Amino acid sequence: MKTVNHKGWFFVLPVLLLVAFNALIPMMTVVNYSVQETFGNNQFFWQGLDWFEQILRSDRFHAALGRQFLFTFLILIIEIPLGIAIALSMPRKGFWVPVCLVTMALPMLIPWNVVGAMWNIFTLPDIGLLGYFLNHTLGINYDMTQDPLAAWITIITMDVWHWTSLVVLLSYAGLVSIPDAYYQAAKIDGASNWSVFRHIQLPKMKTVLTIAILLRFMDSFNIYTEPFVLTGGGPGNSTTLLSIDLVKIALGQFDLGPAAAMSLIYFAITLLVSWLFYTLMTKDDLN
Amino acid sequence: MAKITLSKLRHSYYPNPKSPSDYALKEIDLDWKDGGAYALLGPSGCGKSTLLNIISGLLIPSEGRILFDGDDVTELTPDKRNIAQVFQFPVIYDTMTVYDNLAFPLRNRGRSEDVVHQRVTEIAEMLEISDMLQTRAASLSPDNKQKISMGRGLVREDVNVVMFDEPLTVIDPHLKWKLRSKLKELHQRVNATMIYVTHDQTEALTFADQVVVMQAGEVVQIGTPVELFERPAHTFVGHFIGSPGMNVLPCELRNGAAYFGDTAIPLEGAITGSPSGKTEIGVRPEFVSIAAQGLPAKVTKVSDVGKHIVVECQANGQRISAVTHGSAPEKGADVFLNFQQDQTRLYVDGWLATQIQEAAV
Numbered sequence: 001m002k003t004v005n006h007k008g009w010f011f012v013l014p015v016l017l018l019v020a021f022n023a024l025i026p027m028m029t030v031v032n033y034s035v036q037e038t039f040g041n042n043q044f045f046w047q048g049l050d051w052f053e054q055i056l057r058s059d060r061f062h063a064a065l066g067r068q069f070l071f072t073f074l075i076l077i078i079e080i081p082l083g084i085a086i087a088l089s090m091p092r093k094g095f096w097v098p099v100c101l102v103t104m105a106l107p108m109l110i111p112w113n114v115v116g117a118m119w120n121i122f123t124l125p126d127i128g129l130l131g132y133f134l135n136h137t138l139g140i141n142y143d144m145t146q147d148p149l150a151a152w153i154t155i156i157t158m159d160v161w162h163w164t165s166l167v168v169l170l171s172y173a174g175l176v177s178i179p180d181a182y183y184q185a186a187k188i189d190g191a192s193n194w195s196v197f198r199h200i201q202l203p204k205m206k207t208v209l210t211i212a213i214l215l216r217f218m219d220s221f222n223i224y225t226e227p228f229v230l231t232g233g234g235p236g237n238s239t240t241l242l243s244i245d246l247v248k249i250a251l252g253q254f255d256l257g258p259a260a261a262m263s264l265i266y267f268a269i270t271l272l273v274s275w276l277f278y279t280l281m282t283k284d285d286l287n
Numbered sequence: 288m289a290k291i292t293l294s295k296l297r298h299s300y301y302p303n304p305k306s307p308s309d310y311a312l313k314e315i316d317l318d319w320k321d322g323g324a325y326a327l328l329g330p331s332g333c334g335k336s337t338l339l340n341i342i343s344g345l346l347i348p349s350e351g352r353i354l355f356d357g358d359d360v361t362e363l364t365p366d367k368r369n370i371a372q373v374f375q376f377p378v379i380y381d382t383m384t385v386y387d388n389l390a391f392p393l394r395n396r397g398r399s400e401d402v403v404h405q406r407v408t409e410i411a412e413m414l415e416i417s418d419m420l421q422t423r424a425a426s427l428s429p430d431n432k433q434k435i436s437m438g439r440g441l442v443r444e445d446v447n448v449v450m451f452d453e454p455l456t457v458i459d460p461h462l463k464w465k466l467r468s469k470l471k472e473l474h475q476r477v478n479a480t481m482i483y484v485t486h487d488q489t490e491a492l493t494f495a496d497q498v499v500v501m502q503a504g505e506v507v508q509i510g511t512p513v514e515l516f517e518r519p520a521h522t523f524v525g526h527f528i529g530s531p532g533m534n535v536l537p538c539e540l541r542n543g544a545a546y547f548g549d550t551a552i553p554l555e556g557a558i559t560g561s562p563s564g565k566t567e568i569g570v571r572p573e574f575v576s577i578a579a580q581g582l583p584a585k586v587t588k589v590s591d592v593g594k595h596i597v598v599e600c601q602a603n604g605q606r607i608s609a610v611t612h613g614s615a616p617e618k619g620a621d622v623f624l625n626f627q628q629d630q631t632r633l634y635v636d637g638w639l640a641t642q643i644q645e646a647a648v
Contacts, residue, residue: 184345185378189439190366190395199380199391 033260051261061262063237064245065269071241072220075159079216080209082160083167087175088201090168101172104165112162116229119158144231148238155227155239162226163216170212174205210281214274221270242266289356289447291319291342291480296351298337304349311337312348313504319448319482324474326495327484330527334504335484339450342482344368355447371440372450376457377432381425385416388424389438396443410438413473430462437470441477448480455490467493488528492516500524516571517630522637525569531597531608534575535634538568545633548603550582553628556642564636572597574630575609577616581625582607586616600624 034051036044055061090100110118125131125143134142144151178200186196224243227233233240233248240248246266250259298312307313311334319325327335340346342353344365352361360368371392380388389407398406411417414434419427424435433454440449451470455463471494474481483494491498492512500507500515500523508520519525525533538545538552545552545568552568577598584602591597596615600607600622607624616622633641 179376181374181376181378184340184343184365184372185374185436185439187345188343188365188370188372189392191391192395195395199382203381 030260030263033256034264035257037257047257051257052265055258055262055265060245061265064240064242067238067240068221068242071155071159071223072217074156075163075220076213076216078156078160079164079167080213083164083212084171084205084209086164086168087171088197090172092176101169104168106165107162108165110162112225113229115158115162116226119154119161119226120230123154144235146235148235151231151235151239155230158226158230159220159223163219166215167209167212170208171205174208175201178204206281210278213281214278217277218270218274221273289480290321291448292354292357293317293319293338293342294352294354296338296341296348296353298334298341298346298348298350310349311504312341315351315506317499317506317509319480321480322478323480324471324494324496325480325482326491326498327482327501328486328488328491328498328527329501330486333501335486335501336452337504338501339372339452339482339484342448343370343372343450345372369443369446370448370450371443371446372452373433373436373440373454375453377429377436379424379427379432379435381423383424384421385411385424385427385435386420388435389420389442392439392443406442406444410442413441413476414438414469430458430466433458433466434469437473441473441479446479448482451481451483453485454483455485455487463490470494488530492528500527502527518632518639518643519569520639522567522569522634525571529571529573531572531610533569533571534607536568536570536605536607538566538633540566547582547605552582552626552631554631554633554641555629558633559640559642560635566640567634567637568626568631569634570626570631572608572610574627575607576625576627577609577611577622578625579623581623584622584624586618586620586622589615589618591615 035047035049037047038044086104091097107115122128123131123142123144125135131142134140141147142150144154182200182204183196186200191199222243223241224247227239227241228244228247231239233244243266246259246262249255249262293315296312296315296317297310299310301309304310315338327338329335337346341348344360344363344367347362352359354360355368365372380391383391386407389410390403393403393406407420408417411420414437416431416434416438419431424432427435437451437454440446440451455466458466467490470481470483474494483491485491492515496511497509498512498515499509500521502521502523508515508524510518510520515524515528519528519533522533522535525535536547538547540546540558543558545554545566547568554568582602584600584607586598587601587606588599589596590599595610595612598609598611598615600609602624609624629643632639
């Protein structure tokens with residue numbers, strides 16, 4: 001017979017308390033706001049699920065959500081293959097390894113709002129290094145404060161610059177963990193470079209790539225600081241991503257109820273997509 | 288199938304080797320006969336894997352040449368040499384089925400699917416993995432994974448040589464024996480030259496017709512398992528092969544006879560050359576007997592290892608092991624040891640220095 005020992009629960013208690021204070025309780029206040037209307041003075045009126053309905057039916061929300069998915073999709077299809085390609089071309093041993101690793105890690109060490117400010121100044125048409133070069137040397141009309149396309153190109157480039165390193169470092173970690181014997185066996189088996197990538201490197205990188213894609217999805221889907229500092233969501237609303245829109249509603253318009261409802265929907269979407277992705281990526285490993 | 292010749296082979300992992308100790312391989316001249324089963328035996332770090340990688344083409348030697356049937360292949364890449372190699376840890380392509388794993392080397396060389404099918408089924412049957420052909424290779428146990436690695440080595444019908452680099456390291460002991468006999472059987476069936484690298488004497492002696500013993504980058508002796516056991520060319524071989532290893536006793540030469548302490552030890556035959564340097568007597572424990580007279584010794588330890596009893600004695604400050612069957616003296620007893628003359632040899636600076644007395648045989 002198996003003896004049941006309930007003392008084990010006491011060991012989980014500290015974690016439970018910690019999670020309660022840093023996640024559950026703050027989130028409950030958001031839930032609280034999402035079903036009520038307030039005009040200040042700490043007066044609340046019951047609103048039911050009206051805010052949720054309003055958000056889900058709003059064109060503004062749909063547009064922001066669309067932009068958000070487009071942004072995340074674009075940076076993923078650029079950063080993941082680019083990251084793998086860079087990791088593959090990095091040296092495996094020797095003097096250049098630490099040089100490459102540190103160079104790769106540098107962009108990730110820069111605070112997010114600094115990244116936004118850097119790229120803002122960098123691309124300004126009259127004084128920015130890149131902006132001036134494009135406009136005055138090459139004669140291309142490039143002004144992200146006027147042109148939505150230029151604004152999009154700039155935020156995508158900025159994110160690729162800032163975060164491809166993460167994919168590179170994770171892929172590289174996966175690559176260096178492959179024993180030499182695999183490459184030697186492949187050489188003897190007469191495998192082409194593509195076969196080596198397809199049948200040895202990619203399968204061995206799968207776990208770290210899953211983590212890389214998951215992290216890049218979550219981070220890019222929740223991105224706020226960099227595009228806010230860079231474009232402020234403009235020109236117009238063209239780069240107003242979900243989080244920027246959320247802050248506009250909550251702090252700009254002070255519509256706390258709809259903002260709270262939107263936060264919860266936003267959270268649910270992030271959670272759902274992450275879960276779907278993780279389940280799909282790991283379902284092969286189970287059997 | 289080919290005869291493999293190593294000619295004046297030297298290798299160093301340093302770009303500019305200066306002293307002999309910079310060389311992982313020191314001047315090797317060796318012929319591997321077509322269709323032979325060879326073992327490359329030696330302790331870790333003796334250069335046997337280096338030698339193997341040079342034959343397979345994963346490593347280009349610093350000096351010397353490798354010939355396959357007289358053709359120089361020293362500069363050729365592994366896939367051009369038409370060889371196969373099985374590594375210490377099983378290498379399998381995780382995402383493929385067992386069938387695709389076995390078919391991989393053939394498909395890479397553009398063989399038709401008919402040929403692929405025929406070869407894969409044949410090899411799978413030999414290795415007794417036919418029932419797993421459609422399972423994903425990643426889900427198999429280590430011994431089955433290693434079987435697939437071996438299968439990929441054997442699937443091409445025209446390989447010059449199949450090399451095994453300590454292939455049974457990760458295999459459970461009871462399966463080791465099975466896989467080893469499987470390999471031996473495969474060698475008889477496919478008739479390819481096989482080179483088996485190991486530091487385990489049992490593996491080497493059971494697998495190979497010819498064993499090449501290496502130490503510190505040098506080939507010390509080449510011979511059949513029986514030759515290595517009975518006439519080690521070097522005290523290292525005597526130590527390394529056999530359990531317990533050969534007794535090696537320092538001795539003095541007086542008037543052409545060998546003295547261990549004050550006792551004259553009769554040797555198997557005449558001493559070759561005029562020995563100068565460190566002289567030692569070598570005799571295997573199997574040929575040391577406890578007798579009524581001979582070398583006086585004291586028993587220090589008696590261990591019953593099952594099929595025989597190992598008696599350790601002390602004489603003139605040296606440890607001597609003897610193997611006996613049946614009764615053994617007790618610990619602490621004073622005994623006399625007798626060395627069987629035709630199995631007692633002299634070694635000078637480690638190398639064998641006596642001749643077989645033809646008349647005595």
